[in-house]
Amino acid sequence: MLDGFVPWPTGFADRYRRAGYWRGLSLRELFADSAARRPDKTAAVDAHHRVTYAELAQEADRIASGLLALGVRGRDRVVVHLPNRISFLSTVIALAGIGAIPVLALPGHRRDEILHLARASEAVAYIGPDRFQGFDFRALARDVRRDAPGLRHVVIDGQAEEFTPLSELARSGVRELPPVDSSEVALLLLSGGTTGVPKLIPRTHDDYAYNIAACARVVEFDDSGVYLAANPVPHNAALGCPGALGAVLLGGKAVLAANPSPDHVFPLIRDEGVTLTTLVPALALLWAEAARATPIDMSGMIMQVGSSKFGPAAAERVSGSLGCRIANVYGIGEGLITHTRLDDPPEVVFGTEGRPVCPDDEIRIVDADEKDVAVGVTGELLTRGPYTIRGYFAAPEHNRRSFTEDGFYRSGDLARLTEDGNVVIEGRLKDIIHHLGEKVSAEEVEGHVLTYPGVRDTAVVGVPDGDLDERVVVFAVLGDDADGEAAPVTLRSVREHMRARGLASYKMPDEVVVVPDLPRTPVGKIDKNALRASRRERQTV
Structure with missing residues (x-):
């Protein structure tokens, strides 16, 4: 070996x-x-x-x-x-x-x-x-x-x-x-x-x-399938879930897009007969927005959406605008993939990340002491199985922190299980904001902000506010509303919108910062450290 x-x-x-x-x-x-x-x-x-x-x-x-x-x-x-x-x-x-x-x-x-x-x-x-x-x-x-x-x-x-x-x-x-x-x-x-x-x-x-x-198997992709790699193909999702590599191993066709912009990919979807693609939520929302000006028939296509939380409101917006079938996915390069099924009801597709793709995927949801919690209770997701690694390459120190003694991978993701076995991702262990004496999931707040008309993408971070507390800061990328006009986005209007959705008062943002785009790390994740660093240079509204 x-x-x-x-x-x-x-x-x-x-x-x-x-x-x-x-x-x-x-x-x-x-x-x-x-x-x-x-x-x-x-x-x-x-x-x-x-x-x-x-x-x-x-x-x-x-x-x-x-x-x-x-x-x-x-x-x-x-x-x-x-x-x-x-x-x-x-x-x-x-x-x-x-x-x-x-x-x-x-x-x-x-x-x-x-x-x-x-x-x-x-x-x-x-x-x-x-x-x-x-x-x-x-x-x-x-x-x-x-x-x-x-x-x-x-x-x-x-x-x-x-x-x-x-x-x-x-x-x-x-x-x-x-x-x-x-x-x-x-x-x-x-x-x-x-x-x-x-x-x-x-x-x-x-x-x-x-x-x-x-x-x-879960998206029924075979040698008749056409996979569009819109995101960089070295990403696990675009490579092997089933991805472009899977397309040619299975006898289908791989379409490799030079970039994921609607102007580039919409003609490929039409001309190549694309049946499956994988997007992050921000791109899915961008495509949905672009489809209002450039109508396209995606009724024969399945869109896997993952990498970050894709909440019910965003999923419904994309599905309604593009006409494609949505599959909500949670996947990690280390292994485990959970996936909604094509025959799942809307509340499962739009409200969960589905079930593991393998019968022998083992999942535990644990508390801070690594004790298993009850169904419906949020904790850290641990997993092992036939395609989940047992250790990073040549990284013994990381492995001691990232894996349990019996081989479970500590994902660092907060999740809960539903009664019917579906996984709901609630955020990251390290993405919890301490606000007004309570713990706030940044990902939960992001899901609510994305339902605000005119917001195309968002990231929520905590910034120090005294010795023990943090302020909840929303960074928002604007799109167009249904009338083609930029929707007004202010702290007051966002708070009123979230209050109307029944969100607890301690989860309300303290600031809203409008930005042209969100910075990303080299592996494509939103760079929240860069957002925190740039906060003082941004204008809050």
Whole structure:
């Protein structure tokens, strides 16, 4: 096994294999079978190209052979820093084919993040674009290679200058690929925390293949499906839930959007026949707003919405405006996914995050002493199962804090279970505001603010107000109301709106700050530390 990887105990691993969750096939083997069954079918589409399964398989095999010629071997880590394009898929499949491990960086990452990933993973290679959205990734690669001595190779998709062109690898002669053990690490995802540098999440071929299959099952995605990757495809949701990688492993079509703006994605949805996509709530609301000016028929599409709380009012607004079916999702790169089902009633779809996708997902809701609480009581969500990791990569100190002695992952998320087994996410343990002697969930307040006409996105933070108390500060991004005019948003009007919704007085905001957009961390989470830091420079209303 890879040094730094924490495997499942033997008894659990045997149980998951007997249950059929782990099939003993590598991701490359699964793709090869999919490609052999439908060589002439379109496998993937991006802003500039479309490829058949046969073409994608050939490109992946050639890149794999080229990487072997460079000296990249099984268990070697390779930082993959590619945006939403076909070369991302062919590169990941190629690495899977030789047993090397992609470290999936996001397009928004820059020198500090990439240097951390290269050092933390002990990467031997970096694969990135020449330029993307005005940024020169070759200059970044020069800096990282200088400061990460173990980084022996730089491969560039495009004008490579002094580096190795990815196109050169894609013209390599095909050689026999080595066997790959499905229990080995297939890829390293990044943790989604908003503080500190990302931790590395090791996902094996076995567990990630099941992750894909289980998610596909609940949305009925098969070889007739068309998945739109609107968010960055290195994100777990856009990659494997079932995501773009799942689409080509299952025989469907992956559509890789260069950006998630309605102007770009609406034509793709129409022209490519998209049946499934995954969005964060802010983007779902943006699409709903845009659809008023640019009507689009999404009645044949399922929209998975996750990453942050997607409350009933927002879900109903998006569903009504776009006509698509909504699936509410809670998912973590570390593993567990809960998902509403297509036949769930509206109150479940709009009011919960659904049920686990696997029968052997174990969930505990616990209090501060890690004692199980009753159904309906809020506590921290702990989980373990056949696709939930047993430890971060090479991070023993983090693992001691993040996992119980019997292998449950401490999610840091506040949740409760309903009588019928659905999960309701209530917020983050670290996102509780101490206000007027009470504890206020920032996420709960955010859900109410999003129901205010004219608010498209919001974040709520606590800021110090004396030694023990905090002020509740709402940051609001405005959209258009139903009449096309900007809705007035003031502290008084927001408080009156929330009071009318029956919210307790101690949960009322103390300030409302209107901002053009919300800052985000490199992994796409709202950066609440940046909001707190900027508060003094903002005008409150």
